[in-house]
Each structure stands twice: as structure tokens, then as C-alpha cells.
Amino acid sequence: MSLVQHLACACGEVELTAEKAPIASVECYCDSCRAAGLRLQRLPGAPPVLGGHGGTRYVLHRKDRIRFAGGRERMKAFRLSPDAGSRRIVAGCCHTPLFLEFKGGHWLSLYGGLWPAGTLPPLQMRTMTGDLADPSALPDDVPNLRRQSGPFFLALLKAWIAMGFRSPRIPVEGDIDA
Incomplete structure (x- = not known):
């Protein structure tokens, strides 16, 4: 994998780069990600967000x-509710979901759909499968975790330590209704 990955929304107006190796490459099945994915992919011209089994693909950086x-x-920011502790950032030009950010978080969960074909880092795990009615329908090619695991949180902690316990702000002006 390249040390610098150039990413963009579907129309190319919003561009970003992700440097060095990601923290993790996951697919999330929590109720929140599935609900947000359904709403975001219904926006005019928006690309699909949910995969074949209903999960949302992320690469954490x-x-x-x-x-x-x-x-x-x-x-533009999208929140499932006004008091939500997370926000999903969307390109207002073409409705491409860009990333999920947790309040106070030191990482971004970049949507897998940003990666050009053939460059998405391999899936390492599925998380929050306990929110599914029937998680047994998922393939067993990677771990299917009912919740986030200890190693998952340890990887986030190591990244935070390496960042000197900082959590940079990412200002976003305006909201989008989905």
C-alpha cells in the first residue's frame, strides 16, 4: 500500500490525502452506522454506503x-440527532460520505467508498455485529466481533499516545439534512 493515498468525493471537488498506514480497516454493523448509511445513500446522486450485508466500510486514520x-x-455535517456524539461529514457537492468523526476522537473513520478501485485496504474485522438480527449470515473471512475488541481499542490508544494525546479539531461549516 502507498504511504500516501489520494482520495476524493465522487465529483472530485473535495480532495484529501491519508498518510501512512491506517489504524484499522473495518466494516461496522452498529445500528447508528446502518441508519446513517440508509439515509446518506438516499441523498440525490449519493453513492452506496451500505455493503451487501448492510455494514458500512471504514478505514480508520x-x-x-x-x-x-x-x-x-x-x-457538510450530518447528525442522526441534534445531540449525537458523532457526526458524519458529507461532500455537499455530490453527497459523497467522507468520514465519521466522534466527538473528542483523535481519529477519522474514512468511508471506504473514497478509495479508488483496487486500493481499499483489506478488511481486518467486522465490528458491532451484535446489533444484527442474524449475524450468522456474515461471511467468516475475517473476525465478526459482537462489539469492539480489546485489540481494536488498544490500536486506537496506541495511535492517541503517538499523537501526544491530541485530538485536532476539524471545522465544518454548515449541515446537511438526510
């Missing part, structure tokens, strides 16, 4: 390793 190269003013 440290915030200090993400660079916004263009179109930052087009980024």
Missing part, C-alpha cells in the same frame, strides 16, 4: 495524518 487538499468549504 489518525487525524494528524489526514490532509484536506481542496473543497473543504463544501464539507
Whole structure:
């Protein structure tokens, strides 16, 4: 995998780069990601968000390793509810989901759909499968975790330590209704 991955929304107006190796490459099945995915992929011209089994593909990167190269003013925030502790950032130009950010988090969960064909890092695990009615329908090619695991949280902690316990802010102007 390249040490620098150039990513963009579907129309190319919002550009970013992800530097160095990701923290993890996952597919999330939590109720929140599935509900948000359904709503986001219904926006006009939006690409699919949910995969064949209903999960959302993410590549987690440290915030200090993400660079916004263009179109930052087009980024819009989407929250499932006004008091949600997370926000999903969408390209307002073409409704491409860009990333999920947790309040106070030091990482971004970049949507897998940003990666050009053939460059998405391999899936390492599925998380939050306990929220599914029937998780047995999932393939067994990677671990299917009912919740996030100890090693998952350890990887996040190691990244935070390496960042000096910082959590950079990512300002986004405006919201999008989905």
C-alpha cells in the first residue's frame, strides 16, 4: 500500500490525502452506522454506503495524518440527532460520505467508498455485529466481533499516545439534512 493515498468525493471537488498506514480497516454493523448509511445513500446522486450485508466500510486514520487538499468549504455535517456524539461529514457537492468523526476522537473513520478501485485496504474485522438480527449470515473471512475488541481499542490508544494525546479539531461549516 502507498504511504500516501489520494482520495476524493465522487465529483472530485473535495480532495484529501491519508498518510501512512491506517489504524484499522473495518466494516461496522452498529445500528447508528446502518441508519446513517440508509439515509446518506438516499441523498440525490449519493453513492452506496451500505455493503451487501448492510455494514458500512471504514478505514480508520489518525487525524494528524489526514490532509484536506481542496473543497473543504463544501464539507457538510450530518447528525442522526441534534445531540449525537458523532457526526458524519458529507461532500455537499455530490453527497459523497467522507468520514465519521466522534466527538473528542483523535481519529477519522474514512468511508471506504473514497478509495479508488483496487486500493481499499483489506478488511481486518467486522465490528458491532451484535446489533444484527442474524449475524450468522456474515461471511467468516475475517473476525465478526459482537462489539469492539480489546485489540481494536488498544490500536486506537496506541495511535492517541503517538499523537501526544491530541485530538485536532476539524471545522465544518454548515449541515446537511438526510
